[in-house]
Amino acid sequence: MYSSKTVGVGLIGAGQIGKVHGQNLARRVPNARLVGIADSYIEAANNVAALTGVSTVYTDYHDLLKNPEVEAVVVATPTFMKKEVVGAALEAGKHVFCEKPMALTLPEADEFIAMTGRSGTKFQVGYQRRFDPSYMRIKSAVDSGELGKMLLLRSNTRDPPQKVAGWADPKVSGGIFLDTSSHDYDVIRWLSGSEAVSVVADGVTAAYPELEGLGDKDTTMTIIRLSNGALAHVDACRVSVYGYDIRAEVIGTEGAAFMDIGKSSEAHVMKKSWESNEFSYWYTERFDEAYRGELEGFAVAILGDSTPRVTAKDGRAAVEIGLAARKAMQERRAVSLPLG
Numbered sequence: 026m027y028s029s030k031t032v033g034v035g036l037i038g039a040g041q042i043g044k045v046h047g048q049n050l051a052r053r054v055p056n057a058r059l060v061g062i063a064d065s066y067i068e069a070a071n072n073v074a075a076l077t078g079v080s081t082v083y084t085d086y087h088d089l090l091k092n093p094e095v096e097a098v099v100v101a102t103p104t105f106m107k108k109e110v111v112g113a114a115l116e117a118g119k120h121v122f123c124e125k126p127m128a129l130t131l132p133e134a135d136e137f138i139a140m141t142g143r144s145g146t147k148f149q150v151g152y153q154r155r156f157d158p159s160y161m162r163i164k165s166a167v168d169s170g171e172l173g174k175m176l177l178l179r180s181n182t183r184d185p186p187q188k189v190a191g192w193a194d195p196k197v198s199g200g201i202f203l204d205t206s207s208h209d210y211d212v213i214r215w216l217s218g219s220e221a222v223s224v225v226a227d228g229v230t231a232a233y234p235e236l237e238g239l240g241d242k243d244t245t246m247t248i249i250r251l252s253n254g255a256l257a258h259v260d261a262c263r264v265s266v267y268g269y270d271i272r273a274e275v276i277g278t279e280g281a282a283f284m285d286i287g288k289s290s291e292a293h294v295m296k297k298s299w300e301s302n303e304f305s306y307w308y309t310e311r312f313d314e315a316y317r318g319e320l321e322g323f324a325v326a327i328l329g330d331s332t333p334r335v336t337a338k339d340g341r342a343a344v345e346i347g348l349a350a351r352k353a354m355q356e357r358r359a360v361s362l363p364l365g
């Protein structure tokens with residue numbers, strides 16, 4: 026299946042997730058090789074250089090884009106920078122693996138889709154749950170038809186408490202609906218094979234009162250009506266003291282697929298320590314294999330000229346649901362999709 030050719034990949038943004046992608050590209054993705062690292066903060070680039078043994082570092086990503094060895098880029102900058110950085114990478118004819126969410130607005134996402142279409146480059150969005158074995162098992166149960174007609178889906182993201190930083194400002198990250206729940210919107214669209222037709226949403230600020238001033242929440246819920254007639258609910262919480270809690274489930278007329286539920290139906294009481302329970306501490310541990318697999322899939326799409334598993338259109342759809350959810354919460358009403 027693999028040719029002996031490898032894809033030369035440049036990393037732009039060497040922070041928390043860039044460090045994960047850089048190390049995977051350097052060591053664990055057989056069809057790709059890390060050829061350069063750009064971060065405007067040189068210490069971050071040098072840190073990933075030391076971890077990977079790849080010493081070609083840049084503080085200006087334009088210089089990385091000029092490197093002829095760079096066929097593709099992984100963009101792992103904060104989301105407000107993606108308009109500029111992804112735009113420049115596509116302009117330079119590079120294939121793009123873009124961390125989620127792909128954009129802060131739909132016109133930005135549309136511009137990336139149009140540029141990708143014009144140049145024939147590959148564009149993949151970092152919704153790694155599609156590469157995670159547990160989610161893939163649920164997807165195959167759905168696709169086999171064994172669950173019958175789909176009635177209800179659920180997906181959640183509950184993050185451990187974090188120091189208030191860039192993620193807290195919706196102008197930087199997109200806020201909780203785009204930055205956090207867009208993972209779940211993608212899971213719901215992918216598992217159901219359906220589009221969102223309307224959403225209602227609500228949110229509260231329980232643990233980080235400073236988010237109110239920024240126009241964001243730390244705990245939210247979104248209810249989505251899907252084009253196949255099923256309902257989905259998504260919840261997000263930034264204050265999961267018992268660990269990183271990420272699950273999905275699908276309920277159909279003939280059966281259900283759950284994650285993390287044993288045959289005993291035992292009730293789980295979780296305490297304030299992930300060491301003593303079954304949860305991972307954070308995403309790097311929980312999705313170790315999926316982060317590797319999504320980059321392998323990206324390189325396979327480039328080398329085999331096939332469609333990536335998570336396309337720019339998938340990325341746009343998740344952003345659209347997030348924008349609709351925010352609007353639904355702010356206006357306290359159901360919002361229909363597509364957004365006008």
Ligand SMILES: NC(=O)c1ccc[n+]([C@@H]2O[C@H](COP(=O)([O-])OP(=O)(O)OC[C@H]3O[C@@H](n4cnc5c(N)ncnc54)[C@H](O)[C@@H]3O)[C@@H](O)[C@H]2O)c1
Pocket residue numbers: 037038039040041042043063064065066069084086101102103104106110124125126151152153191204308
């Ligand atoms: N898929 C996942 O599970 C997952 C997990 C974490 C983060 N993310 C996403 O990855 C992106 C980055 O998040 P993070 O937590 O790694 O952020 P971070 O702040 O830790 O790292 C971002 C890095 O980008 C650098 N940067 C900023 N502007 C730049 C520019 N113009 N050129 C080059 N480098 C620049 C910063 O100096 C920083 O080192 C966000 O979109 C986030 O939503 C995804």
